[in-house]
Structure formats: C-alpha cells, structure tokens
Amino acid sequence: MNEPVLPISYEHMDRWVASLQSALLAEAFSSIIGVLRGGAPLALMVSHATGVEPSFLRYRRADRSVTWDSSLPIPQAGSKVLLCEDIAGAGHTLKDCLSFLQRRGLQVKTLTAGYHDLSRLRPDYGIDGRGYFLLFPWERQVNTQAYRDHWVSTGCGRTGQMAQDHEYDAYAIDLDGILLPDIPDQHYAADLQAALCERDQLEPFERLPPLGLVKAIITGRPEMDRARTQAWLSRHGHGETPMIMRDPQLHNDSPEQVAAHKAQATLRLGCTHFVESDPVQAILIAQYAPLLRVIWWDARNGLGRLIGALGWGQQV
Template sequence: MNKPVLPVTYEQLDHWIESLQPALLDEGFSAVAGILRGGAPLALMVSHAVGLPVAFLRYERATREVTWDSSLPMPVPGSKILLCEDIAGRGFTLVDCIAFLERHGLVVRTLTGAFDELSRTKPDFSLDARGYFALFPWERQAHTARYRDDWTASEAGRRAPMADDHDYATYAIDLDGILLPDVPSARYDADLEAALNERDLLLPFETLPGIDLQHTRAIVTGRPEMDRARTQAWLDRHGFGHLELVMRAAGLHDHTPAGAAAHKAAAVLCCGVTHFIESDPVQAILISQQAPLLRVIWWDAIAHSGTLVGASAWR
C-alpha cells in the first residue's frame, strides 16, 4: 500500500449522506440495497436519511455469485433501486451486483463511500479518493501487518479464509502512566538527573490495562530518544524488553502535550495497530483527532479504568 491513507469516519459518511438527501429523494428510489458487508452501513444510513426500505446482497468473490440476502422481496421489475458499497474497486463486486439486479428488471443507481483511479466503474454518488487509499471504520484492521499478510495469502489461494475482524486487533501502549507511575513534571524541572534516577528505580504497576501483551506491537513513548538506553534497561529488567520501543525525536516534536501527541499519532500509524492506550487525557484527545480511525483508550492507572476517546475539531 504505497498511497497515503485517507481515513473516512462514520461521522463524515453520515454528514455526506445527509447532504445528499434532496438528490436521493428526487430519484424516487423504491429501496436501497447494501452489498454485505462493506455496503451495509451506507445502505442503513441512506435508509434513515430518506426513509427507504433496506435490503442486502451477498457476493461470493471466488465464484462471483450474487444472491438477494433479505427478508424483503425483491422490488418489481421497472423499480429503481440504490445499490451501496464501500469502495468502487478494481474488482468485479460492484459490476456483478449491478448486472444481477438489472437481470431482474431493476433500474440501478450506485452509491459508494469512495472511488479511485483503479475503480472499474464510477458510481453515481461517491467521494473522490483518487490518489489515496480510502480506509473505512469497519476495516481499520486492514492497516495491520497480519491482516495484509493473510489477505495476500488468501488471494493467492495459499491459506484458508480470513480470520474474524476482531482477531486482528493489535495494540501499542504508552509507557509512563501505563506500565509504571509518572514522575511529576515539577521534579524534572527541579533536578533532572535526580528525577531520572528516581524513575529508573520505579516498579511496574501491579494492575496493568487488561490487554494481552502477545497482541501488543510496540511501546510508543514521549520520552526523548536520548533516554533510550536507560528506558530499554528498565523494560528488560521488568520483562517488557521484547516489545518494540518507539521514542520521540526531539528535533521533530517537542515535549509539550501537542508535540508528544503528534509524535505518538504518527508513530502509532506507522506501527500499523488498531488500538493505542494513552495515559494522558489531553494527549488522548489530540491523538484521536490526528488518527480518527485508531481506537484510542485513555487509561486511568489510579482508578484502573479505561475510556474510549473520540474527537473531532469543533469549528
């Protein structure tokens, strides 16, 4: 995947479909159909926006077989239907589903979350993602290395079908406030060397966030790169040395909350994970703004509780 990622959130899709409401009403559709699974969220959004009954199609990529997968009967011939899919890609999903509906006498218009320069067909309603890799909330796991490896093997016929989406959940974690207590910033200001020595002697928390470290890809910390040796020594001493350690390059990002959050957001996206656990609530908000499809969890080590954070700019 060499193209830059274009994250598309549920909120953006909801606002976009709401903006299409007058045009969709003017079309006089009798129903909306979503191609399972990526087209289903969009079909439901359209259904709520314009009051249409919603149905679903199932597509088998290996055989290119299309089936009407709904308790609703197929509309009568001559009816106009809106067909929804997440991406108009280079494959045959959309064109095969259009052909299936047209063979049953339906007039078909299409809506997709995005199209790009490789799309086999251009939808009637779509977001322009040419030059980008559009990533939707229901496929955030596609950013992980394991998912890409399994997808490549599956496409080549070398492996059984893909695992369930949740099986690809992969974590990165903050360090201070997650694995060990934070040293108050005032102590660093008063005597930096004493504060660093104090930090080196700290023991890990007895209670850590309830995640399996087997599925933890990296530790992403706001500590500067110059602290790597002593940080790695602490991790090795306490059994965390197997995790990749990503530290802040002081020349790129400063030590302020905004600078640390920018470093962490960029680093976590490069790590290709689905979840990030952060100890500072302000940084959690800033990271969520910069990586909108990342599951950002603010972990309160004192209360032993996590809060899923989502943030959008308020204009």
C-alpha cells in the first residue's frame, strides 16, 4: 500500500449524504438497498435523508453469490432503486450485486462512500478517492498485525472463519496520567531535576483503565529520559511492555507536536485504540487520526470518554 491513507469517518459520510439530499430526493427511488455489511451504514443514512425504506443484500466472496436479506420483498420489475456499498473496488461485489438486481428488471443507480483508480465500476454517487487508500470506520482492525496474519492464513478470508472485529482490538497507552500521576508543569519549570526525582518516586495508580491487548506505551517524554523511565516501569511490573518515546529532532514539546508523535506511533503499530490522560492531547490525537478510538482517561474520577475532533464548519 503506497498510496496515502484517506480516512472516511461516519461524520464525513453523514455530511456527504446530507449534501446529496436534494439530488437523491429528485431521483424518487422506491428502495434503498445496502450490501451487508459495508453498505448498511450508508443505506441507513440515505434512508433517513430520503424517507425511503432500506433493504439489504448479502454477498459471499467465496462463491460470488448474492441473496436478498430483508423482511421487505424485492421491488417489482421496473422500480428504480439505489444500491449502496462502502467502496467501488477492484473486486466483484458491486458488479455482482448490480447484476443481481438488474436481472430482476430493476433500474439501478449506485452510491458508494468511495471509488479509486482500480474501481471496476464508477458509481453514480461516490467520494473521489483516486490516488488514495480509502479506510472506513469498520475497517480500523485491518491495520492490526493479528488481523492481517489471520487474513493471509485464511486465503483473504475465503478458507476460514475470521474472528469478530473487536477481537482484533489493540491498545496503545499514554504513560503519565495513566500508569502514574502527572507532575504539575510548574514543578518542571521551577526545578527540572527536582521534578524528575519526584516523578521517579511516584507510586503507580491502583486503578487502571479497562484495557484490551496493550501493544505499547507511547509517551511524550523525550528519548533522553529512557533509562530512568524504563527503571520505573520495571520496578512496578511494566518492564516488558514496549515503550516509544519522543524524538525531539522529529517532534518538539509543543502540544501539537507531542500529539502528532503519539498518533503517528499508534498508527505505525497498527493499534485501534489510544488511551490519553490529557483532554487537549486527546482532541489533537483524534484530529490527527480520525478513525483511531481515542479515549481520554480521567484517573481522578476513574472515567474514560471517547473523543472525536471533527472540525466545526468543516466542508465535505
């Protein structure tokens, strides 16, 4: 994958569908049909935008079979319908589903959240992703090594059963404010060495966030602090967890740069979740990585909050 990643969030899709509302209403579709599972969110969004009931198709890649999977009957021949799928890709899903409906005498238009240079079909409505690798919210687990290994071992999902998506979740966590208390900034400003010594003597929190598989600790501490930080981690039972520290030559200590360091490291590791102790950092990380599950952990109250950072007034 050499193309830059273009993340398409639920918010992005919702605003895009809203921008098409007038055009979709003018089409007067009798049915909105989503391909399970990737096309289902779009079909529901379009259904809400148009008031037209959604129905669904189920597609099996193993034998390229298409089946009607809905409590509503297949529309009568001659009806005009909208077929929704997440992407018009290089595979056969959209083409086979389109043929299934056309053989039943339906007039079919297509809507996909994206298309790219290798798309077999150009949808009637779609986000132009040419030159990019499009990534959707329900695909965040594909970045994990476990998912990729399983995908390869099952012949791209054809010869074996993949696990449930959530079973591939992988976490990276912040250090200060997650495993141990933060030292106030004014302590560092007043006497750096005394603050570092104070930090070295801190005891870990008794209560940690609810975590899945933790692949790494990603901290904004500079690389020069590695020895003393590793000593603290080893002393308190976290010495085996890989730690990624900030390289000051790549990222300075500004909030924006520290957040960029954490987001980039988390994505390189193929993690699906990042747990951050500072709310501003959490917002910035969510901005840098829109499909990453960013959790702001409030250690004082033992509460976690999912963070999003969609720009206010941002255009589709």
